[in-house]
Amino acid sequence: MTRFRLDLKDAKAIIWGFLTIFLTGIIGSNLMLLTHTTYHGELLRTLTTTPILPVAIGMITTAFLQEILFRKWVFTWLAPYSKMAVLVSTGLFxxxxxxxxxxxxxxxxxxGLALSMVYQKRENLSASITLHVLWNLYTLGATILVMTNPM
Known part of the structure; x- marks a missing residue:
C-alpha cells in the first residue's frame, strides 16, 4: 500500500459494509439478550483501568494490522479463488x-464477511481499513456511553 486513497465508490462500499456489520450486531445483541451475556465485557474492564486515548490508538492500530493480514495477505495468497479468499479471510478473522x-x-x-466483501469489491485496502477503524471507534464510543449512562 503506497498511499491511502478513497473515492466515492469506496465511500458507498464503506457505508454498505458498516450497515451490514451494524445489522449483524443487532442480531448478535439479541442473541446476547437471549443468552444473558454482556457486550464487550473485556473492553469495559479495559476502559476502567486505561485512559481512552491509548485504547483508541490500540483499536485503530489493530484494525490496520488485521486488514493487512486478513484481507491483503489472504486475498493475495488466494487471488485466483475469490470465493475461497472471502471464506478463508472471514474464518481466520x-x-x-x-x-x-x-x-x-x-x-x-x-x-469478517463485510470487510472481506468490501475489500474484494473495491480492491482497495484503504476501504476495508476505513470500515474496520470506523466500526472499532463506533464500538468504543458505544461502550463509553454505556459506561457513563448505566441503566
Missing amino acids: CLFHMPTNLAYLTLYIGM
Whole structure:
C-alpha cells in the first residue's frame, strides 16, 4: 500500500459494509439478550483501568494490522479463488477474535464477511481499513456511553 486513497465508490462500499456489520450486531445483541451475556465485557474492564486515548490508538492500530493480514495477505495468497479468499479471510478473522458464544460468533462472521466483501469489491485496502477503524471507534464510543449512562 503506497498511499491511502478513497473515492466515492469506496465511500458507498464503506457505508454498505458498516450497515451490514451494524445489522449483524443487532442480531448478535439479541442473541446476547437471549443468552444473558454482556457486550464487550473485556473492553469495559479495559476502559476502567486505561485512559481512552491509548485504547483508541490500540483499536485503530489493530484494525490496520488485521486488514493487512486478513484481507491483503489472504486475498493475495488466494487471488485466483475469490470465493475461497472471502471464506478463508472471514474464518481466520473470526477465529482470531476467539468468539466465546453464538452472539460473538454471529458478530465476527458478519464483520469478517463485510470487510472481506468490501475489500474484494473495491480492491482497495484503504476501504476495508476505513470500515474496520470506523466500526472499532463506533464500538468504543458505544461502550463509553454505556459506561457513563448505566441503566
